[in-house]
Amino acid sequence: MTVPPTTKAMNLIVKxxxxxxxxxxxxxxxxxxxxxQGKFYTKTGYISFYSKAPLEDIEAHNRQVVSFxxxxxxxxxxxxxxxxxxxxxxxxxxxxxxxYVESHKYPKASFRGKILNLSEVDFTQDRLYNLQLEGVxxxxxxxxxxxxxxxxxxxxxxxxxxxxxxVTPQEFNIEIPxxxxxNIAKRIDISVQMLYKPYxxxxx
Amino acid sequence: xTMAKRIILLSLLWGAFxxxxxxxxxxxxxxxxxxxxQADYTSATFKxxxxxxxxxxxxxxxxxxxxxxxxxxxxLNSGAYxxxxxxxxxxxxxxxxxxxxxxxxxxxxxxxxxxxxxxLKYKLLRQKETGMPLTLTLFTSAAIKTLxxxxxxxxxxxxxxxxxxxxxxxxxxxxxxxxxxxxxTLIHRNLVPLASDENxxxxxxxxxxVKLSKRTTFNAEYxxxxxxxxxxxxxxxxxxxxxxDTGGHVFQLMATNAQGMIEPLFIPRNAxxxxxxxxxxxxxxxxxxxxxxxxxx
Numbered sequence: 001m002t003v004p005p006t007t008k009a010m011n012l013i014v015k016x017x018x019x020x021x022x023x024x025x026x027x028x029x030x031x032x033x034x035x036x037q038g039k040f041y042t043k044t045g046y047i048s049f050y051s052k053a054p055l056e057d058i059e060a061h062n063r064q065v066v067s068f069x070x071x072x073x074x075x076x077x078x079x080x081x082x083x084x085x086x087x088x089x090x091x092x093x094x095x096x097x098x099x100y101v102e103s104h105k106y107p108k109a110s111f112r113g114k115i116l117n118l119s120e121v122d123f124t125q126d127r128l129y130n131l132q133l134e135g136v137x138x139x140x141x142x143x144x145x146x147x148x149x150x151x152x153x154x155x156x157x158x159x160x161x162x163x164x165x166x167v168t169p170q171e172f173n174i175e176i177p178x179x180x181x182x183n184i185a186k187r188i189d190i191s192v193q194m195l196y197k198p199y200x201x202x203x204x
Numbered sequence: 205x206t207m208a209k210r211i212i213l214l215s216l217l218w219g220a221f222x223x224x225x226x227x228x229x230x231x232x233x234x235x236x237x238x239x240x241x242q243a244d245y246t247s248a249t250f251k252x253x254x255x256x257x258x259x260x261x262x263x264x265x266x267x268x269x270x271x272x273x274x275x276x277x278x279x280l281n282s283g284a285y286x287x288x289x290x291x292x293x294x295x296x297x298x299x300x301x302x303x304x305x306x307x308x309x310x311x312x313x314x315x316x317x318x319x320x321x322x323x324l325k326y327k328l329l330r331q332k333e334t335g336m337p338l339t340l341t342l343f344t345s346a347a348i349k350t351l352x353x354x355x356x357x358x359x360x361x362x363x364x365x366x367x368x369x370x371x372x373x374x375x376x377x378x379x380x381x382x383x384x385x386x387x388x389t390l391i392h393r394n395l396v397p398l399a400s401d402e403n404x405x406x407x408x409x410x411x412x413x414v415k416l417s418k419r420t421t422f423n424a425e426y427x428x429x430x431x432x433x434x435x436x437x438x439x440x441x442x443x444x445x446x447x448x449d450t451g452g453h454v455f456q457l458m459a460t461n462a463q464g465m466i467e468p469l470f471i472p473r474n475a476x477x478x479x480x481x482x483x484x485x486x487x488x489x490x491x492x493x494x495x496x497x498x499x500x501x
Contacts, residue, residue: 043238066235077232081241089494090265095451098248099418112232180451
């Protein structure tokens with residue numbers, strides 16, 4: 001059976017349409033990937049702190065840290081709900097919020113900063129990178145410049161960031177009464193672990 | 205370079221600079237809007253589980269054991285011979301355990317009339333930062349007087365030694381500094397001295413605290429006896445005091461016209477009068493121990 005020329009033309013048009021559509025879908029997907037490589041985020045980031053003092057060791061864990069990492073610009077942002085720090089002793093947790101960091105006045109700590117050596121990081125290469133970070137750490141309403149090292153493990157489209165640094169309560173105007181000075185360390189060690197996923201902006 | 209060129213260049217630089225800053229601000233704002241934490245229950249409406257004599261809406265958190273030592277000296281008007289009351293003392297020792305964040309049970313023993321008491325406390329409603337405006341705690345206790353039987357006209361029976369208390373504690377932390385509480389109370393006594401005395405005594409408690417600093421508060425508490433036989437014979441209880449929170453311990457120092465430290469003693473049977481100087485100095489010291497590590501809820 002011979003195919004009428006009109007049908008042939010139709011076939012050609014359909015083919016072109018299909019391939020055109022395919023190309024468009026590909027482009028869209030590509031666009032998606034490009035966008036995904038822009039921002040990474042987590043809503044379940046983990047921050048813990050540890051105070052080692054002669055009379056007692058205090059530690060608290062927070063698994064509700066929100067963080068964003070912009071791979072294009074190297075910018076970083078952390079938002080830390082203070083009441084989400086969990087202590088072993090409930091009374092300690094209440095005192096932490098009520099008497100020390102005053103969570104009712106300052107519900108969130110934050111960090112916004114930059115990866116200084118962004119050019120050394122290739123987000124398409126799976127490996128561990130050492131980062132230099134600098135930015136402003138805000139706790140208890142007090143802003144302090146923080147410079148620290150961190151590591152970033154690129155793993156497919158996931159990024160695992162880790163950092164350790166220490167702060168003193170004094171630099172954030174957190175008062176320690178003389179009576180409990182032996183219970184609280186001079187320097188508080190802070191450990192940060194973030195597992196970032198690609199962020200897709202939701203359409204409004 | 206001409207002036208115009210300079211201005212253009214500067215404004216371009218400024219534009220680039222502010223754009224950069226804005227981008228970074230936005231990233232933090234974006235992070236803040238992604239927050240999944242929910243509105244919290246209001247914490248620390250009061251520093252202690254007692255306002256002064258009476259209970260507060262506060263219960264122990266899950267796994268917390270509280271040891272409470274309460275102490276009242278004699279009356280101020282007892283004079284220099286008694287060192288204005290300091291020679292005398294009544295004491296109550298108590299243990300209270302939080303089974304969950306909302307349910308606490310406790311036991312205690314008062315030296316006054318050698319009374320044992322046991323109580324249950326349940327936080328039914330909890331104030332939230334947004335939403336629920338009040339905390340409601342239900343309280344009930346039974347007290348057993350174990351003093352040797354001295355009633356000449358009534359034959360000794362165990363049930364005659366019992367007194368029950370039912371109380372609804374309603375409080376609101378109005379601000380960081382001010383918390384108020386009301387406490388409608390019913391006390392049922394199985395045995396009263398005279399036929400004309402009331403077995404059921406109704407009272408309304410009211411009180412609150414004002415924070416003086418992060419770790420100290422001023423507290424006031426009043427128990428009003430509803431009109432009746434008891435109100436005619438006895439005095440309403442007024443207590444004034446301070447809480448000092450040292451982290452782990454809460455010290456409460458007070459002046460009150462009641463000697464007893466449990467409801468059946470300081471509400472329906474309080475003979476002390478402020479105006480006549482029947483003022484007892486006293487203190488409560490509480491210490492919290494975390495017994496169980498895993499927190500319920």
